[in-house]
Amino acid sequence: MLYNYIAIEGNIGAGKTTLASMIAQQFNGKLILEQFDDNPFLAKFYENPERYAFPLELSFLAERFQQLKTELASQELFRDFTISDYFLNKSVIFARKTLNEDEYQLFFRLFNIMNANLPRPDLLVHLYVDVNRLQSNIKRRGRSYEQKIPDEYLKNIQSSYFDYLKQQKHLRILLLDINALDFVENEKDYNQIVDCISKDYPLGITTLVLE
8 A cells, every 4th residue: 555544434334444444454454443333322313413413423523533543643563554434524524514503613623622633644535425325335234223314414414525625635535436336246346446545646636436
């Protein structure tokens, strides 16, 4: 891998964890996976978003920061690079769509304090998948609390991702449209993604539609 620290991002159900795990295994990477299944607010949020959005986003922010601070500070001598299935900035992307303005401004202040203490990814890979396929992936993996996520919520999150990424002039971002691929079942599709990630890119967004 050309980059020392790669973060894979995307909407709910885009395949972030699967892709990061496959790349880490093949190329001897240190793998950082987001821990969220034991979050006490997640299922409650999907049932009552207005009530639980703020504690959910704060708890995610704290958990993500603590994990990344610990994992990125510790070097593993026998690993060639680090790859994660998220980056801290996703907290802002989700919070922008789930919090009211007063809550968001407080949240953003806390985020900036934490984010200043973490290294940036050398490459941020965003997996773009349309809502119909996201829903199909979500149903297939079978997490009970995700089964009622509305299409509109997924569309809003995707819109928030795009708005945020467009503003990032100091990040190297690779936006991959993978709607035509099945990188889990098709080795050729997976290798196509790996080839893209292995190339050198300038700062800003590079968009590729893979077929």
